[in-house]
Amino acid sequence: MEFYPNEIAYMLRQYSEAENVQINFEEFAEKLYYYTSGHPFLVSKLCKTIAEDILPQKADKSCWTLDDLEAAVQLLLKENNTNFDNLIKNLENIPDLYDLVYRILIKGERIPFSPDASLTRLGRMYGIFKENENAVRIHNRIYEQRIYTYMAVRAIEENRVGDSHYLGSQFTKDDGSLDLPTVLRKFQLFMKEQYSKKDSAMLEREWRLIFLAFLKPILNGQGYDFKEVETSEEKRLDVVITYLQWKYIVKLKRWAGEKSHEKGLNQLANYLDIHGLKEGFLLIFDDREKPTWREELIQHRGKEIFAVWV
Numbered sequence: 006m007e008f009y010p011n012e013i014a015y016m017l018r019q020y021s022e023a024e025n026v027q028i029n030f031e032e033f034a035e036k037l038y039y040y041t042s043g044h045p046f047l048v049s050k051l052c053k054t055i056a057e058d059i060l061p062q063k064a065d066k067s068c069w070t071l072d073d074l075e076a077a078v079q080l081l082l083k084e085n086n087t088n089f090d091n092l093i094k095n096l097e098n099i100p101d102l103y104d105l106v107y108r109i110l111i112k113g114e115r116i117p118f119s120p121d122a123s124l125t126r127l128g129r130m131y132g133i134f135k136e137n138e139n140a141v142r143i144h145n146r147i148y149e150q151r152i153y154t155y156m157a158v159r160a161i162e163e164n165r166v167g168d169s170h171y172l173g174s175q176f177t178k179d180d181g182s183l184d185l186p187t188v189l190r191k192f193q194l195f196m197k198e199q200y201s202k203k204d205s206a207m208l209e210r211e212w213r214l215i216f217l218a219f220l221k222p223i224l225n226g227q228g229y230d231f232k233e234v235e236t237s238e239e240k241r242l243d244v245v246i247t248y249l250q251w252k253y254i255v256k257l258k259r260w261a262g263e264k265s266h267e268k269g270l271n272q273l274a275n276y277l278d279i280h281g282l283k284e285g286f287l288l289i290f291d292d293r294e295k296p297t298w299r300e301e302l303i304q305h306r307g308k309e310i311f312a313v314w315v
Contacts, residue, residue, distance in 0.1 A: 007043035010034040020052070026060075027068035036074055042135065042145035046088050051077045075247070082150055082229060092148060093155055095131045102128060109141060110153060110232060111214045113242040113257075116141040146231050153232065157218035160211070176223050183228070183248040185255070185286055189313040190300065192219050192288075196315040197298055212290045212315070213242055213257055224248065243276060255286040260293065260314070274306040287312040 008016075014034035021028045041047035054077040060066050063073075096103045105124050108114040118136040119125060125141050128134035135144045143149045176191075178184050196215075220230060228248030246253040256273045260266070269287065277285045291297055291314045303310040 006045055008038075008045060008048055009043055010038045013037050013043070013048060017052075024056075025067075033069060033071070033074065036071055040074075040078055040146050044132070044145050044147075047081075047145065047147050050081060050086075054080055078147070079229070081147065082154070089151055092131070092133065092151065095133070096152065096155070099127070102131075102133075105141075106133065106143070106152060107156065107214075110143055110149060111156060111211075111217070111242075113213070113232075149232055150229055153217060153230075154221065156214060157221045160214055160218045181249060182251045183223075183246070183253065185246070185253050186311050188220070188223060189255075189286060189288060189311065192216060193298060193300070193313050193315050195219060216257065216288060217244070220246075243273075245280070252280060252282065253284075253286060254280060254282060255288055257288050258290070260289050260291040270303065270305045270310060273310060274308045277308050283308060285310045289314045291315065 010031070011034070014030040017028050017030045017033055020026070021030070037048055037051060041051070051074065055069055055073045058080060059073050059076050060069070096106060102124055105116065105128070109116055116125075118139050118141050120129075120136075125134060128141070132144055133148065134141050136142070143152065176184050176188055196212075217230070224230065224246070228246060228251075230244050230246040232242055232244055242257040244255040244257060246255065254273070254277055256269060256276070258265075258269050266289075273285045273287060277283070285308055287303075287310055289312060297314045300311070300313045303312055
């Protein structure tokens with residue numbers, strides 16, 4: 006069972022009238038659906054969190070805002086509950102299902118949807134998967150973030166990432182925003198230092214997870230990052246980072262030559278347009294025999310793109 010935005014808006018309207026609270030129903034419903042894909046537990050949980058935990062702390066208790074929803078998402082992602090416990094337990098108990106989720110979420114692979122495929126059917130039964138554009142996707146962004154956090158911390162615990170000691174105010178600007186160029190430079194340095202110490206096959210296989218795990222303690226509860234898996238032969242991954250009130254787009258892709266690089270810049274420019282941003286970031290895994298370890302500030306189609314090779 007899933008709620009669609011018009012159904013969510015209807016329930017919000019009923020609540021608003023009963024509790025005398027102002028809500029922009031359509032806008033709020035669309036954002037709730039963006040995070041939850043209409044999952045009933047997640048929709049109700051986020052609304053309950055706003056009503057019981059966030060609204061009482063506000064000076065103006067007469068209205069719900071999108072900032073309240075963002076705060077509720079943050080609280081939910083830090084919470085332990087039976088729904089999340091079952092989600093992770095199913096991944097831990099079924100290694101093949103874990104591997105399939107890893108391929109979709111971290112590696113950005115496109116898995117064609119078939120209702121008869123055993124793992125797909127199992128994942129749908131547990132509420133992990135959904136079908137979207139004839140491909141298997143993680144059901145919702147809340148689950149994506151929760152699973153990614155679990156995988157990232159697991160990689161740290163298993164020492165596949167190493168000692169990421171780059172923390173603290175060195176990654177924030179004077180206005181409190183995230184200094185993402187510094188983050189990417191530090192990650193480049195981290196990879197360069199670790200390159201000779203790690204198995205190269207592991208690096209090639211898990212470089213995306215290594216970056217996401219590296220990023221996790223830097224955000225440190227002040228933000229989160231959602232993966233936007235794109236369908237293409239390059240298996241690229243777009244990461245949407247929110248940090249307090251700021252938003253950043255980072256494209257992760259493998260180096261495949263200048264023609265592919267130009268295509269990637271166009272894709273990133275298009276995605277920045279969708280989000281109304283002028284600046285973007287490109288993290289390129291260069292698996293040639295002699296990596297370049299370089300950075301470049303690129304002006305492309307009216308966008309400023311900071312690119313780093315690792």
